[in-house]
Amino acid sequence: MSDFYTWAAMGGHGLYVWSVYGISIVALVVLGAWPLRAEKKLLVRATERTDLEGGS
Amino acid sequence: MGSIKDVFHRMGSPRFFYHGSSLWVRGLYIGGTLGLIIGSFWGLALAPPDKYQGDSFRIMYIHVPSAHLAEMVYFACAVAGFVYVVWRMKMADVFIAAAAPVGAILTLLSLASGILWGMPTWGTGWVWDMRTTSVLVLLFLFFGLIALRQAIPRLDRAAYSVAILALVGVVNIPIIKYSVEWFTTLHQPASITFTNEPTIETSMLWPLLFNTTGLYIFIAGVILAAMRVEVLKREQATEWVRDITRSMQR
Incomplete structure (x- = not known):
């Protein structure tokens, strides 16, 4: 267990190293998820519009 | 020759692009994530x-790939800008619209990781040396591409202006690249070049190669996915998008 803590401490630079990796994970998840969500939203909106046009 | 022209024409069709890119996005996301997981664990x-x-x-392992890719994304925007100015290819403008926000986030990531790396190694997070300053200029150029598009209501005029800005701003890329050789800086010269042996130990090099390749693949997927969104926004009134929505209703 102490081996893990030694590794996680990164020789006293843990705060810097883990902050960078944390920020990167958040940035990449947001970057990856945003266009997929936006595409889904646009298609749902377009489908609703087609529904309205079909109904009128 | 005819077939190259044919492919060029088909790639310029939003409809062809949208239908052909779906599987690519998934594959690039998976491949890129795998590369990043392996590279990060190794590193x-x-x-x-x-x-x-x-x-x-x-x-x-984060700073170098994100900085390198941010430059490459801008360079690709400039190439797309050239294609738009010369051939008025709609998909070239779609590429710039999709890639500029991605490039801005990558530049922010490279600056943030640089600040956090500078604190323990240089004793300061920020120095106004040529490398850091030119990367900050790159961030402003990406912001400029985004803001200029939003400031001009007519799509064709906005596309042309953004393409010109992308082309003009590309002068910053060699400045970033050679800033460590041309100016006095705290940054070290490149450890990996095409002409010389890498000056980085092999056991440290491999994770860097995995993370760089992984990030390239992942970001290619993100830009493709963002281009699909841009295509849908612009083509939502067309018959082929209506066909997609009709097939979703069934």
């Missing part, structure tokens, strides 16, 4: 600490 857990910087050097 964090298996690579030995640096003789001078200790474990803080592991920030390199």
Whole structure:
């Protein structure tokens, strides 16, 4: 267990190293998820519009 | 020759692009994520600490790929800008619209990781040297591409202006690249070049290659996915998008 803590401490630079990796994970998840969500939203909106046009 | 022209024409069709890119996005997301997981695990857990910087050097596995890719994304925007100015290819403008926000986030990531790397190694997070300053200019150029498009209501005029800005701003890329050779700076010269042996130890090099390749693949997927969104926004009134929505209703 102490081996893990030694590794996680990164020789006293843990705060810097883990902050960078944390920020990167958040940035990449947001970057990856945003266009997929936006595409889904646009298609749902377009489908609703087609529904309205079909109904009128 | 005819077939190259044919492919060029088909790639210029939003409809062809949208239908052909779906599987690519999924594949690039998966491939890129795998590369990043392997590279990051290798870099964090298996690579030995640096003789001078200790474990803080592991920030390199994020900083270097994000900085490199941010430059490449801008360069690709400039190439797309050239294609738009010369051939008025709609998909070239779609590419710039999709890639500029991605490039801005990558530049922010490279600046943030640089600040956090500078604190333990240089004793300061920010220096106004040529490398850091030119990367900050790159961030402003990406912001400029985004803001200029939003400031001009007519799509064709906005596309043309953005393409010109992308072309003009590309002069910053060689400045970023050679800033460490042309000017006095705290940044070290490139450790990996096409002409010389890498000056980085092999056990530290492999994770860097995995993370760089992984990030390239992942970002290619993100830009493709963002281009699909841009295509849908612009083509939502067309018959082929209506066909997609009709097939979703069934």
